[in-house]
Amino acid sequence: MSKSKNIILERLKSKIHDSSHEKDIALMTINGWTKSEMIQMLSDKLKLSKAEVFVMPNKELSNWLNEELPKREIKNILSGVKIAEKITQNLTSSIEVVKYDGSYEPFSEQLFNEIEASITGTVGAIAYSGSVVLHPTPDEPRLMSLVPDIHIALVYEDHIYETFDQIISTQRWSENMPTNALLISGPSKTADIEQVLAYGVHGPKELIVLILTS
Amino acid sequence: MHQVKPLKFRIDDALSNEQLHTNFRSAMSYLVEKRSRQFPDKENLINSRNAASSIRSNSLAKLPGLLIKLEENLEKNNIKVHWAETDDEANNIIYQILKEANAKTVVKGKSMVTEEIELNEFLNNKGIDILETDLGEFLVQLANETPSHIVMPAIHKSRKEISRVFAEHFPEFPYTENVDLITQQARQILRDRFRLADAGISGVNFAVAETGTICLVENEGNGRMCTTAPPLHIAVAGIEKVVENLADVPALLNILTKSATGQEITTYFNMISSPRKNDEKDGPLSLHVVLLDNGRSKIHQNNVMQETLKCIRCGACINHCPVYTQLGGHAYGTVYPGPIGITLEPQQKGITELGDLTSLCSLCGACGEVCPVQIPLPRLINQLRSETVEGDYMKQFIEGVGSQRKPIESFTWQIWKYIYGNSVLYSICSIVITKLGFLSPKRVGGWSKYRVTPSPSKVSLKQLAKQAGIKNE
Amino acid sequence: MQILQREGIEVIYPSGQTCCGQPAFNSGYRKEALKVARAQMKCFPKDIPIVVPSGSCAGMIKYHWRDLFDGESDFESAMSVAERVYEFTEFLVDKLDINLTDLGEPTQIAIHTSCSSRNEMRVDDKIELLVSKLSKVEVLEQERKSECCGFGGTFAIKQADISGSMVKDKTNAIKATNASCVISQECGCMMNIGGALEKQNSQIKTKHIAQFLWDRTNASG
Numbered sequence: 001m002s003k004s005k006n007i008i009l010e011r012l013k014s015k016i017h018d019s020s021h022e023k024d025i026a027l028m029t030i031n032g033w034t035k036s037e038m039i040q041m042l043s044d045k046l047k048l049s050k051a052e053v054f055v056m057p058n059k060e061l062s063n064w065l066n067e068e069l070p071k072r073e074i075k076n077i078l079s080g081v082k083i084a085e086k087i088t089q090n091l092t093s094s095i096e097v098v099k100y101d102g103s104y105e106p107f108s109e110q111l112f113n114e115i116e117a118s119i120t121g122t123v124g125a126i127a128y129s130g131s132v133v134l135h136p137t138p139d140e141p142r143l144m145s146l147v148p149d150i151h152i153a154l155v156y157e158d159h160i161y162e163t164f165d166q167i168i169s170t171q172r173w174s175e176n177m178p179t180n181a182l183l184i185s186g187p188s189k190t191a192d193i194e195q196v197l198a199y200g201v202h203g204p205k206e207l208i209v210l211i212l213t214s
Numbered sequence: 215m216h217q218v219k220p221l222k223f224r225i226d227d228a229l230s231n232e233q234l235h236t237n238f239r240s241a242m243s244y245l246v247e248k249r250s251r252q253f254p255d256k257e258n259l260i261n262s263r264n265a266a267s268s269i270r271s272n273s274l275a276k277l278p279g280l281l282i283k284l285e286e287n288l289e290k291n292n293i294k295v296h297w298a299e300t301d302d303e304a305n306n307i308i309y310q311i312l313k314e315a316n317a318k319t320v321v322k323g324k325s326m327v328t329e330e331i332e333l334n335e336f337l338n339n340k341g342i343d344i345l346e347t348d349l350g351e352f353l354v355q356l357a358n359e360t361p362s363h364i365v366m367p368a369i370h371k372s373r374k375e376i377s378r379v380f381a382e383h384f385p386e387f388p389y390t391e392n393v394d395l396i397t398q399q400a401r402q403i404l405r406d407r408f409r410l411a412d413a414g415i416s417g418v419n420f421a422v423a424e425t426g427t428i429c430l431v432e433n434e435g436n437g438r439m440c441t442t443a444p445p446l447h448i449a450v451a452g453i454e455k456v457v458e459n460l461a462d463v464p465a466l467l468n469i470l471t472k473s474a475t476g477q478e479i480t481t482y483f484n485m486i487s488s489p490r491k492n493d494e495k496d497g498p499l500s501l502h503v504v505l506l507d508n509g510r511s512k513i514h515q516n517n518v519m520q521e522t523l524k525c526i527r528c529g530a531c532i533n534h535c536p537v538y539t540q541l542g543g544h545a546y547g548t549v550y551p552g553p554i555g556i557t558l559e560p561q562q563k564g565i566t567e568l569g570d571l572t573s574l575c576s577l578c579g580a581c582g583e584v585c586p587v588q589i590p591l592p593r594l595i596n597q598l599r600s601e602t603v604e605g606d607y608m609k610q611f612i613e614g615v616g617s618q619r620k621p622i623e624s625f626t627w628q629i630w631k632y633i634y635g636n637s638v639l640y641s642i643c644s645i646v647i648t649k650l651g652f653l654s655p656k657r658v659g660g661w662s663k664y665r666v667t668p669s670p671s672k673v674s675l676k677q678l679a680k681q682a683g684i685k686n687e
Numbered sequence: 688m689q690i691l692q693r694e695g696i697e698v699i700y701p702s703g704q705t706c707c708g709q710p711a712f713n714s715g716y717r718k719e720a721l722k723v724a725r726a727q728m729k730c731f732p733k734d735i736p737i738v739v740p741s742g743s744c745a746g747m748i749k750y751h752w753r754d755l756f757d758g759e760s761d762f763e764s765a766m767s768v769a770e771r772v773y774e775f776t777e778f779l780v781d782k783l784d785i786n787l788t789d790l791g792e793p794t795q796i797a798i799h800t801s802c803s804s805r806n807e808m809r810v811d812d813k814i815e816l817l818v819s820k821l822s823k824v825e826v827l828e829q830e831r832k833s834e835c836c837g838f839g840g841t842f843a844i845k846q847a848d849i850s851g852s853m854v855k856d857k858t859n860a861i862k863a864t865n866a867s868c869v870i871s872q873e874c875g876c877m878m879n880i881g882g883a884l885e886k887q888n889s890q891i892k893t894k895h896i897a898q899f900l901w902d903r904t905n906a907s908g
Binding site: 002112141182190198 | 240244264265268269271277281347348367368372373394396397398400401404405406408409424425426427436438442443459460461463465467468475478486487489493495497505511512515517520
C-alpha cells in the first residue's frame with residue numbers, strides 16, 4: 001500500500017529532530033590476545049553454555065571422527081560436498097556420510113527424522129561471546145546447523161576474532177552480506193519453565209566445536 | 215479484542231493471588247540478579263548505555279531516510295516490503311500474502327509486535343492455523359492466555375500449572391513435572407509442524423538499512439526454524455526497529471541480551487539478507503517484511519515523548535519494576551506491561567482508555583536506571599500522568615489529553631495550592647492542626663489498611679525553630 | 688538543625704516555606720505545583736547552601752524544577768535556587784566532612800535508602816558512610832534493599848493496595864534482619880515503613896538519620 005507508505009513518511013518527515021550529536025558506537029577494546037588466549041576464551045565460554053570443545057591439529061580430524069562418532073552411537077552424519085570429500089576416505093564404514101546435495105523439499109523428511117548429526121565449516125569464531133560464526137552456502141545450507149540433534153562445527157584457529165565488531169569489519173561483511181549469517185553460541189536452550197534451564201529445545205541438543213590448529 | 219475487567223478489579227485479582235506473588239517475586243529477583251552479574255563494571259555499563267542510546271537516537275533522528283534506504287536495500291535483496299499504517303492493515307497484508315501462497319498452516323516465532331496487532335486472532339478467524347513455537351508462547355497459547363512478560367511469556371505459570379496444561383492437550387505423553395521431559399515432548403510435537411508448515415512468521419530485533427538485513431535473537435532455535443524451513447517467511451517490524459549501519463549491531467546486541475536475560479549472548483543470532491537464491495538448497499523461497507506504524511509516527515512527532523521509540527524491547531525495566539513484581543503482566547491489560555507499557559500504550563491507544571495506567575507507578579526510578587538505551591522512563595511516565603489531567607501541546611499527538619481530570623481531585627489540589635502557596639494561610643492551618651491534632655482521623659482509607667495513621671505533632675517545626683532561637687530569614 | 692549548629696554552622700529556617708511542590712507535580716497537577724514551588728523561592732534569596740533533610744524534596748528542587756519552570760520567566764531564578772540544594776547527609780559528608788563520636792550502646796540497625804536518594808540525588812552512599820563512623824553501630828542488610836518501599840507520595844493513596852503489598856514485602860525483609868531500628872534519609876518512606884511496622888506490632892523503631900545521629904552522638908543513647 002504505497003498510500004500508507006506516504007502517510008507514514010510524511011508524518012515522520014514533518015519532525016526535524018536535532019541530529020547534531022555524533023553517533024557513538026563504542027567499539028569494544030581489542031586486547032591483542034594471542035591465538036592460544038583466544039582459543040582458551042572461546043573454549044571456556046562455549047563450555048559454559050554446555051557446548052563441547054576439542055582442540056586438535058587439522059590432520060587429526062578424521063581420526064577424531066572415527067573415534068568419537070561410534071562412541072556416541074552416531075550412525076550417519078550430514079555434510080556438504082567439500083567436507084564430505086575430505087573425510088569420507090578415512091572414515092570407518094560404520095558411519096554413513098550423507099551429502100546435502102539436493103534441494104531441501106525432497107530431503108526434508110530424512111533431514112528431520114533420520115539424520116543424527118551434521119558437520120559444517122565456519123567463517124570464524126568470536127572469543128568474547130563464545131560464538132561460532134556460519135555463513136551458510138549452497139554447499140552447506142542453512143538447516144544443517146539447526147535440524148540434526150548434533151551439530152559439529154569446525155573452527156580454524158586463524159579465524160578466531162576477539163569481538164563481533166572485529167569479525168564484521170575484518171571480513172567486510174557490510175560490503176557483501178551472505179543470505180544468512182549466524183552466530184551460534186551453544187546447544188539450543190530455554191528457561192521458560194520456572195526459569196529452569198533445559199537444553200535441546202528446537203535446535204541441536206549438542207554443539208561440538210572442533211578447533212583446528214595448523 | 216478481549217473483554218477486560220476494569221483496572222481496579224484486575225489489580226485486586228492480582229494482589230489477592232498468593233501463587234502469582236510468589237512466582238513473580240522469585241522470577242524478578244532471578245532476572246535482576248542475572249542482569250547485575252553481566253555489568254560488574256560501573257564505568258563500562260555507562261559507556262555501553264551511552265553507545266546504545268546514541269545509536270537509537272541516531273535512528274530516530276534519521277528515521278524517514280533510513281526507512282527508505284532499508285526498503286531499497288531489502289528490495290535489492292529480493293525481499294518484498296509492505297507498509298502498514300494500522301494494525302488492521304498489517305493483518306490484512308499478512309493475510310493476503312498467505313492467501314496468495316495458499317498457506318494454511320503457519321508457525322510463529324516469539325514476536326511482541328504480532329501480539330500488538332492481535333495477528334493470531336485475526337488469522338484464526340480467517341481459517342488459518344497459526345502455532346506459537348517459542349516454548350513459553352506455546353504453553354501460553356495452549357492455556358488460552360496472553361503472555362505476561364515480553365521476554366518470558368510464561369513467567370506467571372508454575373511448573374505444576376504447565377504440566378497440567380501440557381497433559382490436557384497431549385494425553386499421549388505421560389504426565390510429568392520434569393522440565394527436561396516437558397521440553398523434549400514439546401520438541402517432538404513441534405518438529406513436524408516446522409517441517410510441514412506452509413509459512414513462518416517472525417518479528418525483527420534490528421533492521422539494518424545499510425545492508426537490507428533483518429536480525430533476530432533467540433535461544434531455542436524455533437525462530438530459525440520458522441524463518442528457514444517453510445517456503446514463505448513474513449517478518450513484521452515496528453518502524454522504529456531500523457538501525458543505520460551494520461556496525462551499529464554489535465553494541466545493541468551486546469546490551470540487549472545482557473539487559474534482557476543476563477546472557478552474554480543468546481544461543482542464536484540470525485541475520486537474514488535474502489530468501490533462497492537460485493543456487494541455494496534451503497531457506498524460504500519468498501521473504502516479506504511488513505513495516506508497522508500503529509501510532510509510532512505520531513509518537514515520533516511528539517518532541518517530549520519521542521524517546522519512547524528508542525526501546526529495544528529488552529524487558530529490563532519490567533524486571534526491575536516493583537509494581538510489576540506485585541501485579542504481574544496480565545493486570546495491566548496491555549500487550550506491553552510495566553514501565554514501557556504504561557508509557558507506550560496510552561500514547562498508542564489514547565488516554566481515555568488507558569490513562570489510568572500511569573498511576574501504576576511509584577516513580578521509584580528503577581526503570582530509568584536500567585534502561586540500556588537511556589529512555590528517561592520515570593520522566594516520561596510523570597509527563598504522561600500530567601497529560602491525563604491537563605495539557606495542551608500533546609493534544610495533537612495523543613487522544614484524550616485531560617480526559618481523566620476528576621472534579622474532586624482537581625478541587626483538592628486547588629485548595630492545596632492556595633494553602634501551600636500562601637505562607638500566612640499555611641501558618642494558620644499549621645496552628646490549627648497542631649492544636650487540634652487530637653481530632654485527626656485514626657483511619658484514613660487505604661493508608662490505614664496497612665499502616666498506623668500518623669497524627670500531627672503538637673508543635674510545628676517552625677515553632678520549634680523559633681523556640682530554639684534559630685533565625686527565620 | 689541542631690547537628691548543623693553543633694558543627695558551627697549558622698542555620699536559618701525561613702519561616703515562610705511550605706512545600707517544594709512535589710505532591711502536585713507527581714500527581715500531574717503541574718500548574719498548581721508551579722504556584723507553590725514559586726512561592727518558596729523568596730524564602731531562599733541568599734547565595735548560601737539550602738540543606739534539605741529529604742532526598743525526594745531535594746531531588747524535586749534540584750532536578751525536577753527544571754521541567755516545572757520550563758519556559759517560565761523565572762526559570763533562571765528557580766535554577767539558581769536548585770543549584771544551592773544539598774540533601775542533609777550529602778551536606779554533612781561532602782561539605783562538612785563531619786566527625787562523629789558514638790556515645791551510645793552497641794546496636795544493630797538496618798538502613799533504608801530511598802529511591803530518590805539512590806536514583807536522583809545519588810546520596811545513598813552518604814548515609815552509609817555516616818553510619819560507618821559510628822563505632823558501636825552494626826548495619827544489617829535486608830534483602831532487596833534497593834527496592835521501592837511503596838510510598839511514592841500520592842501513590843500510597845491512589846494505589847493503596849499495591850502500595851500496601853509493597854510495604855509488606857519491605858517490612859518482611861527488614862524484620863528478617865532482626866535489626867532493632869531502621870533509619871532513613873526520607874520522611875515519606877519512614878511514615879510508610881514505620882506505620883506498617885507499628886501496625887504489624889513490630890518492635891523495630893524507625894528513625895530519621897538526623898535523629899539517629901543526634902541520639903548516638905549526644906550522650907542520650
